[in-house]
Amino acid sequence: MSDLPKHVDIHEEGPREGFQIEPGPISTADKIRLIEALAETGLHHIQACSFVNTRLVPGWADAEAVVAGFKAKPGVDYTALWFNSNGLDRALAFKDKLTLSGSIALTASEGFTKKNLNRTHAENLEAMRKQTALHLAKGVPVKRIGIMAAFGCNYQGDISPAQVVKTVEDGMTIAREAGADITLISLADTMGWAIPPRIERVIGEVRARFPKQTIALHLHDTRGIAVANAHAALKMGVAQFDTTVGGLGGCPFAGQKGAAGNICTEELVLLAHEMGIETGVDLDKLIEVGRLAESIVGHQLPSELIHAGSLNAFRKKAA
Amino acid sequence: MSDLPKHVDIHEEGPREGFQIEPGPISTADKIRLIEALAETGLHHIQACSFVNTRLVPGWADAEAVVAGFKAKPGVDYTALWFNSNGLDRALAFKDKLTLSGSIALTASEGFTKKNLNRTHAENLEAMRKQTALHLAKGVPVKRIGIMAAFGCNYQGDISPAQVVKTVEDGMTIAREAGADITLISLADTMGWAIPPRIERVIGEVRARFPKQTIALHLHDTRGIAVANAHAALKMGVAQFDTTVGGLGGCPFAGQKGAAGNICTEELVLLAHEMGIETGVDLDKLIEVGRLAESIVGHQLPSELIHAGSLNAFRKKAA
Numbered sequence: 298m299s300d301l302p303k304h305v306d307i308h309e310e311g312p313r314e315g316f317q318i319e320p321g322p323i324s325t326a327d328k329i330r331l332i333e334a335l336a337e338t339g340l341h342h343i344q345a346c347s348f349v350n351t352r353l354v355p356g357w358a359d360a361e362a363v364v365a366g367f368k369a370k371p372g373v374d375y376t377a378l379w380f381n382s383n384g385l386d387r388a389l390a391f392k393d394k395l396t397l398s399g400s401i402a403l404t405a406s407e408g409f410t411k412k413n414l415n416r417t418h419a420e421n422l423e424a425m426r427k428q429t430a431l432h433l434a435k436g437v438p439v440k441r442i443g444i445m446a447a448f449g450c451n452y453q454g455d456i457s458p459a460q461v462v463k464t465v466e467d468g469m470t471i472a473r474e475a476g477a478d479i480t481l482i483s484l485a486d487t488m489g490w491a492i493p494p495r496i497e498r499v500i501g502e503v504r505a506r507f508p509k510q511t512i513a514l515h516l517h518d519t520r521g522i523a524v525a526n527a528h529a530a531l532k533m534g535v536a537q538f539d540t541t542v543g544g545l546g547g548c549p550f551a552g553q554k555g556a557a558g559n560i561c562t563e564e565l566v567l568l569a570h571e572m573g574i575e576t577g578v579d580l581d582k583l584i585e586v587g588r589l590a591e592s593i594v595g596h597q598l599p600s601e602l603i604h605a606g607s608l609n610a611f612r613k614k615a616a
Numbered sequence: 617m618s619d620l621p622k623h624v625d626i627h628e629e630g631p632r633e634g635f636q637i638e639p640g641p642i643s644t645a646d647k648i649r650l651i652e653a654l655a656e657t658g659l660h661h662i663q664a665c666s667f668v669n670t671r672l673v674p675g676w677a678d679a680e681a682v683v684a685g686f687k688a689k690p691g692v693d694y695t696a697l698w699f700n701s702n703g704l705d706r707a708l709a710f711k712d713k714l715t716l717s718g719s720i721a722l723t724a725s726e727g728f729t730k731k732n733l734n735r736t737h738a739e740n741l742e743a744m745r746k747q748t749a750l751h752l753a754k755g756v757p758v759k760r761i762g763i764m765a766a767f768g769c770n771y772q773g774d775i776s777p778a779q780v781v782k783t784v785e786d787g788m789t790i791a792r793e794a795g796a797d798i799t800l801i802s803l804a805d806t807m808g809w810a811i812p813p814r815i816e817r818v819i820g821e822v823r824a825r826f827p828k829q830t831i832a833l834h835l836h837d838t839r840g841i842a843v844a845n846a847h848a849a850l851k852m853g854v855a856q857f858d859t860t861v862g863g864l865g866g867c868p869f870a871g872q873k874g875a876a877g878n879i880c881t882e883e884l885v886l887l888a889h890e891m892g893i894e895t896g897v898d899l900d901k902l903i904e905v906g907r908l909a910e911s912i913v914g915h916q917l918p919s920e921l922i923h924a925g926s927l928n929a930f931r932k933k934a935a
Contacts, residue, residue: 408934449927454934489924492890493847520927521883521920525844528812557920564840571811601840601876601918605808608768608839615727615773 302536304575308342308513309335309562311590312363313378315545317347317356318558319594325359327593329366334586335542336370339578340562344376344539345395348384364391382431389435399432399439401425401468401479405461406446408453409487413445422467429475439477442468443515447499449490456490458502465503482510483539486526489519489557493529500533513537516560518544518599523560528568540565543587544599561600563587567607580607621855623894627661627832628654628881630909631682632697634864636666636675637877638913644678646912648685653905654861655689658897659881663695663858664714667703683710701750708754718751718758720744720787720798724780725765727772728806732764741786748794758796761787762834766818768809775809777821784822801829802858805845808838808876812848819852832856835879837863837918842879847887859884862906863918880919882906886926899926 312332316323328346335343345367351358360377369375374396377388388397403425404410407418414421432439446453447461465482472479482503500512514530516523516538527538539559546558563583566576587603631651635642647665654662664686670677679696688694693715696707707716722744723729726737733740751758765772766780784801791798801822819831833849835842835857846857858878865877882902885895906922 450934451930452934454931489920490927492887494891518920519924520886521880522843522887524841525847525887528844528847557924561840567839568811568841568844572813597916599920601808601837604876605838608809611770612773615769615771 300534301531301572302534302574304536304577305531305565305569306342306537307340307562307565307576307578308344308376308537308539309340309542310344310539310559311335311541311543311545311562313344313347314541314559315543315590315594317349317354318547319356321595323356323593325362325366328359328363331542331586331590331593332363332367332375333370334589336373338583338586339576340583341372341577342374342376344378346377348377348379348387361387361390364394369394381428385432385435385437389437397437398441399429399437399477400441400443400483401429401439401471401477402443402445403464403468404445404487405456405464406450406453409446409450412452418467422471425468426471426475429471429477433475433477439472439475440479441481441483442472442479443483443485444468445485445487446490447484448486448495449488451488458499461499462502462506465507469507480510481513481537482507483513483515485515486517486523487515489517489522491516491526492522493525496526496529497533500530500535511537513539515539517546518557518560521557524564524568527560527565531569531572531574538565542583542600543590543603545590545594557599561587561602563600563602567602571608581610619853620850620891621853621893623855623896624850624884624888625661625856626659626881626884626895626897627663627695627856627858628659628861629663629858629878630654630860630862630864630881632663632666633860633878634862634909634913636668636673637866638675640914642675642912644681644685647678647682650861650905650909650912651682651686651694652689653908655692657902657905658895659902660691660896661693661695663697665696667696667698667706680706680709683713688713700747704751704754704756708756716756717760718748718756718796719760719762719802720748720758720790720796721762721764722783722787723764723806724775724783725769725772728765728769731771737786741790744787745790745794748790748796752794752796758791758794759798760800760802761791761798762802762804763787764804764806765809766803767805767814768807770807777818780818781821781825784826788826798829800832800856801826802832802834804834805836805838805842806834808836808841810835810845811841812844815845815848816852819849819854830856832858834858836865837876837879840876843883843887846879846884850888850891850893857884861902861919862909862922864909864913876918880906880921882919882921886921890927900929
């Protein structure tokens with residue numbers, strides 16, 4: 298009867314998303330502390346850093362020191378983000394500690410591709426063709442297609458589900474030509490345009506066209522609707538989400554200064570647990586890590602739950 | 617096919633909820649400015665103040681000055697809150713400007729009734745009997761039953777739907793004996809325990825038992841799930857919500873210092889409009905009022921939307 302998943306895979310991106318956007322310098326030691334604390338909560342996927350241009354993103358100038366410094370917990374996948382050949386080489390230096398996997402990163406909005414990458418969609422496809430070949434040549438698998446602005450765009454407005462499907466098809470063509478086997482399609486609400494009915498339509502159409510691939514969601518809470526979107530997706534059986542502890546991160550895009558970051562890990566965990574869906578995460582431990590994240594960045598984070606406490610903590614007191 | 621309402625009635629409680637809890641003194645002039653600005657957005661129900669003990673709630677010591685001071689807009693219902701005979705008399709002094717209506721206020725959790733009112737449920741029923749009679753004797757109709765902690769309680773833990781139905785029945789008995797005609801049942805998630813499946817179960821059971829009454833929801837965003845709860849309720853045809861602009865307010869209950877207030881008016885309006893449900897509200901004007909509220913209280917409010925801007929504003933720019 299129910300499409301609810303039994304288990305949800307949570308990909309924690311707090312360290313990477315959060316520390317790239319925080320204005321204050323965050324020490325390498327604090328970054329390591331957060332990564333190690335996250336691994337103790339039961340999370341199995343932690344994106345630890347970005348290997349990006351250190352001039353453009355000074356917050357990640359210490360990516361190597363962070364990866365070298367944290368103590369890896371067995372059973373936890375640590376991942377990283379990169380956008381070019383130089384970043385890939387930096388990541389490869391840690392191929393024994395990080396789980397390296399490439400992504401064909403496309404955008405459903407040509408307007409955003411132009412603004413964000415200064416490329417046309419066609420030029421971006423060409424860049425992704427080269428990048429996919431480069432990854433495979435270096436022995437790094439490419440298993441994921443990521444679609445940004447899959448639910449709407451500040452520069453282009455509404456995005457149709459058909460446009461999202463077409464963009465995934467473009468990625469599939471690149472993968473097929475390169476001999477890459479795509480197992481995951483990640484749909485990102487990059488600028489906070491999703492609402493539940495759009496989540497249902499886009500996921501429905503993408504799944505109908507690509508029934509073999511797992512669908513993951515990357516939700517931003519830019520307009521406060523992320524948790525409703527996650528709920529709608531859970532009801533459709535979506536079982537993989539990117540999240541950030543405490544709601545770390547933000548939205549660097551035009552007109553959105555001060556806008557919220559990703560959906561909070563702990564709020565998704567609360568929702569899942571209360572719906573009877575397993576996450577493997579100890580929510581009370583995770584809330585403590587959210588409070589640690591808040592103390593590290595030195596300002597209030599968007600997460601309501603880290604300020605209110607879990608329901609189970611109150612259930613125990615009441616019992 | 618769809619249970620979605622065509623129109624949602626929004627009862628704005630920002631002035632009352634917000635200014636009762638803000639630590640800094642808010643000037644009478646600022647309270648009036650916010651009330652008048654809200655009336656220009658298309659909202660038709662605005663709770664303007666609390667006639668409460670000024671020693672216990674110093675933030676509302678100027679309730680009379682606020683009500684006397686704002687210019688009422690034709691077509692807008694201005695309401696107030698009170699808890700006892702003295703408060704009712706203070707409200708009655710403004711019966712030409714305020715829409716006065718009594719409420720049978722009960723709590724589904726005996727633990728909360730004890731903590732919040734220092735009464736047993738039976739003692740509270742007796743108090744409500746007297747208060748209902750008093751209202752009717754003074755010519756103020758009693759049309760509403762309000763149930764606090766209808767989805768769970770920090771002091772008692774989970775609350776069963778059957779307990780909520782029983783509490784409404786207690787209120788109906790009081791109303792019947794007093795000759796009051798109840799048209800509205802308001803269910804409050806006072807301490808942020810609701811999640812969508814609980815919303816569906818409680819509303820389903822209350823509606824099955826009381827099919828003639830309108831059901832309204834009063835949601836707090838204590839744990840970040842309020843918008844998912846509102847979405848679940850909209851899908852069940854719930855068409856009346858209490859909200860606060862900017863997410864003004866907070867949760868004064870134990871263990872929840874720093875916890876979020878009510879669901880944000882503008883986020884509910886965004887969700888409704890994007891689902892094709894009318895609210896009568898101009899969202900861009902409302903976002904401006906949220907920013908005004910933020911400047912009045914002097915600190916960041918929980919609303920994400922007032923920081924990000926509406927989708928329509930970006931659609932216009934993109935067109």
